[in-house]
Amino acid sequence: MLSADTKKTKNSKQKELIIRILRSTRCHPNANWIFEQARKQMPNISLGTVYRNLSSLIKDGKIREIGIGEGLNLYDGDLRYHDHIRCIVCGRVDDVPYLLQPISMEQVEHVTGYEIHNRRLEFFGMCPDCRKVSAEA
Amino acid sequence: MLSADTKKTKNSKQKELIIRILRSTRCHPNANWIFEQARKQMPNISLGTVYRNLSSLIKDGKIREIGIGEGLNLYDGDLRYHDHIRCIVCGRVDDVPYLLQPISMEQVEHVTGYEIHNRRLEFFGMCPDCRKVSAEA
DNA sequence: CTAACTGCAAAGTTTTTGCAATTGC
DNA sequence: GCAATTGCAAAAACTTTGCAGTTAG
Numbered sequence: 071m072l073s074a075d076t077k078k079t080k081n082s083k084q085k086e087l088i089i090r091i092l093r094s095t096r097c098h099p100n101a102n103w104i105f106e107q108a109r110k111q112m113p114n115i116s117l118g119t120v121y122r123n124l125s126s127l128i129k130d131g132k133i134r135e136i137g138i139g140e141g142l143n144l145y146d147g148d149l150r151y152h153d154h155i156r157c158i159v160c161g162r163v164d165d166v167p168y169l170l171q172p173i174s175m176e177q178v179e180h181v182t183g184y185e186i187h188n189r190r191l192e193f194f195g196m197c198p199d200c201r202k203v204s205a206e207a
Numbered sequence: 208m209l210s211a212d213t214k215k216t217k218n219s220k221q222k223e224l225i226i227r228i229l230r231s232t233r234c235h236p237n238a239n240w241i242f243e244q245a246r247k248q249m250p251n252i253s254l255g256t257v258y259r260n261l262s263s264l265i266k267d268g269k270i271r272e273i274g275i276g277e278g279l280n281l282y283d284g285d286l287r288y289h290d291h292i293r294c295i296v297c298g299r300v301d302d303v304p305y306l307l308q309p310i311s312m313e314q315v316e317h318v319t320g321y322e323i324h325n326r327r328l329e330f331f332g333m334c335p336d337c338r339k340v341s342a343e344a
Numbered sequence: 345c346t347a348a349c350t351g352c353a354a355a356g357t358t359t360t361t362g363c364a365a366t367t368g369c
Numbered sequence: 370g371c372a373a374t375t376g377c378a379a380a381a382a383c384t385t386t387g388c389a390g391t392t393a394g
Contacts, residue, residue: 078391078394080392080394081393081394082393083392100383101383101384102382103384117384118384118385118386121383121384121385122385122386125385130381180386
């Protein structure tokens with residue numbers, strides 16, 4: 071599990087590259103896609119390094135992880151709070167803008183006794199494209 | 208990815224057992240835990256069967272999957288809508304009761320163009336026990 | 345300096361799949 | 370009967386880790 075340790079994290083060419091890749095895409099890539107992009111610019115970078123940097127960046131709050139189940143994590147370089155929506159047919163993930171966001175963390179902390187650091191709101195449904203296909207069938 | 212196909216699903220002793228196990232526990236077990244429980248009553252059941260049945264039950268809407276990232280899925284036999292909260296230190300998952308639930312799916316459908324089937328709201332933070340340990344340190 | 349980071353490769357964990365036999369409808 | 374399901378085992382998919390050398394602060 072994640073630990074709440076406070077080891078200081080260093081910069082490196084590899085880490086900067088990974089951030090740059092994540093910041094410059096609108097999609098929600100998985101670790102392997104990031105690895106493939108990264109090795110275009112840094113052919114010797116290893117997948118292990120990608121994973122280690124993703125963990126470190128998450129811990130530092132520089133990127134966000136989107137657990138989608140199915141044993142696959144996606145990563146998001148957009149730190150502005152937003153929700154995610156995923157198509158149950160094609161697996162595509164889109165953003166839901168912030169405006170639909172009325173729940174206060176204080177409420178949840180009070181009810182549960184947890185100290186809340188973050189939250190994740192995901193919607194599951196059929197995206198516009200798949201609705202079309204499904205309507206035609 | 209999940210497909211929205213409509214193959215008809217059959218009952219089997221194994222499937223019934225898996226539902227029964229999920230309905231009778233308050234925790235959020237992973238596939239392997241379910242497998243271990245199941246083989247107590249059905250020693251020859253295989254892990255592959257557990258996975259196949261979990262998928263089929265999710266597709267049928269009989270159980271719910273909780274993606275927690277880290278390549279591990281949890282399953283929930285409680286179909287009443289509720290949110291989940293997870294401790295970032297120990298990984299424990301608890302339920303958040305329904306009352307904290309003001310967002311309308313219609314709003315989200317209108318903004319995104321999706322047809323929404325379900326949603327997932329997860330909070331991340333430190334549970335009461337871990338807060339205690341952390342305060343003592 | 346030295347603790348964090350790297351590439352590589354091996355191993356770990358979780359999930360899926362091919363197959364021949366079985367079973368539910 | 371026929372399609373869905375099963376157990377088994379192998380493979381796939383994803384992630385972590387040990388090690389010895391390198392690098393950032």
